[in-house]
Amino acid sequence: MTVVVNIIVSVIIIILLQLLGMAIFMWMTPFNDLEELKRGNVAVGLAMGGKFLATAIILAVSAYTNTSIWFMMLWFAVGYVCLMIAYWVFELVTPGLTLSKELKKGNVAVGALLFAIFVGTAISVSSLIV
Numbered sequence: 001m002t003v004v005v006n007i008i009v010s011v012i013i014i015i016l017l018q019l020l021g022m023a024i025f026m027w028m029t030p031f032n033d034l035e036e037l038k039r040g041n042v043a044v045g046l047a048m049g050g051k052f053l054a055t056a057i058i059l060a061v062s063a064y065t066n067t068s069i070w071f072m073m074l075w076f077a078v079g080y081v082c083l084m085i086a087y088w089v090f091e092l093v094t095p096g097l098t099l100s101k102e103l104k105k106g107n108v109a110v111g112a113l114l115f116a117i118f119v120g121t122a123i124s125v126s127s128l129i130v
Helices: 001-027 033-038 040-064 069-092 097-107 109-128
Strands: none
Touching: 001 033, 001 040, 001 069, 033 040, 040 069, 040 097, 040 109, 069 097, 069 109, 097 109
């Protein structure tokens, strides 16, 4: 019975962390992500998909490598901060290109690039999770 309870609690925590991660990312953008999706903004959809997949990768590795929910949450937080840093570093190294403005305009190339940056960072950072 304890195993079942642990699995249920872990799944609930993972879902909550995924939702929290997405809420923080949406809070970081100067526009309403959901409104842009409703308008059919493919660039925002790609960027959000990359964020979702990236947080899922970090959560998966955190859950797989840790038997404690607390350590899983800690490593998720570390990985998530790395994702945010990757976004801001990319923003800094591309002068003349404001990522959020390009996404709002529907620049699919920027959305696809951000998708790859988020997923690539998540895969790289996940290799450090113990």
